[in-house]
Amino acid sequence: MPTDLALVFDVNVWVDAAVYVNEARGLPSVAGHGDHDPYLSAALCFTFFTKITTPKLALFSDDLIFQVAHLKLIQPLDAERPEDRGLGWESLTATSRLDILTKHADDTERSFKVNPPANQGSLGMDYEDRRVFGLLEYAATCFPEMLPIMVTNDRKFANEINTAAAAMRRTGMPKWGAMSPTRFVASFTKHGQ
Numbered sequence: 001m002p003t004d005l006a007l008v009f010d011v012n013v014w015v016d017a018a019v020y021v022n023e024a025r026g027l028p029s030v031a032g033h034g035d036h037d038p039y040l041s042a043a044l045c046f047t048f049f050t051k052i053t054t055p056k057l058a059l060f061s062d063d064l065i066f067q068v069a070h071l072k073l074i075q076p077l078d079a080e081r082p083e084d085r086g087l088g089w090e091s092l093t094a095t096s097r098l099d100i101l102t103k104h105a106d107d108t109e110r111s112f113k114v115n116p117p118a119n120q121g122s123l124g125m126d127y128e129d130r131r132v133f134g135l136l137e138y139a140a141t142c143f144p145e146m147l148p149i150m151v152t153n154d155r156k157f158a159n160e161i162n163t164a165a166a167a168m169r170r171t172g173m174p175k176w177g178a179m180s181p182t183r184f185v186a187s188f189t190k191h192g193q
Contacts, residue, residue: 003147004056006139009045010132010152013181014069016042018097019087027104038153041181045151048185050104058146059111060135066102068128070094114138129157136161136176148176151184 009017020043021027027047028040049057073094075086105111114135125133132150139148152158158178165176179187 004145005058006143006146006148007045007049007057007059008132008135008139008148008150009059009061009065010150010154010157011065011068011072011128012153013042013045013151014065014098014101015072015087016153016181017046017101018069018073018094021046021097021100023096023100026100038181041185042153044185045181046101046104049110050108056146057110058139058143059105059108060139061105061111061113062115062131062135063113064115064128064131065135066098069098073097125157125160129154132157133161140176149184150176150178151181152178153180155180 016039020037020039027050028043049059070091072086073089074091075084075088077085077088079085102111132152136148136150139146150158150161152161158180161176161178165178
């Protein structure tokens with residue numbers, strides 16, 4: 001992966017990584033990650049972000065991502081509507097796990113918390129997805145020398161992002177893309193990181 005990257009981790013990556021980490025475990029080691037556990041892959045995204053210096057990596061997030069990730073961690077497992085279901089954790093546990101992730105990211109001094117407006121595009125996204133997409137656009141605008149990549153477990157959202165990116169590249173607009181945590185981790189593994 002030779003290009004410098006401006007990363008945006010979707011809410012589901014923050015949630016899955018929070019499932020994996022805890023105070024005793026912390027972030028997983030880069031070595032010995034042959035297991036394809038989705039929670040481990042999400043946590044490894046943070047490990048690679050904090051450990052890799054070449055290529056250069058920058059992480060963009062905003063308050064809404066943390067609020068929604070926290071909400072998904074504490075919402076009940078058995079809520080009536082699927083969109084209201086979460087993991088049923090206590091608030092303190094959710095906060096503690098997300099704090100582990102943000103502390104490691106913030107320690108790199110390559111983590112940027114910004115509050116860009118939600119993208120108003122016509123991709124049929126909900127507000128949360130438009131905010132994540134807004135971060136991707138912000139990264140593309142503020143760091144044109146870097147390739148903005150959204151890491152998500154939401155295949156539909158990733159396909160929408162990649163379709164929009166292909167259309168924008170034809171018009172000369174900034175480039176960006178989306179990939180799963182497993183693919184993100186595999187891309188570093190393939191390049192000897």
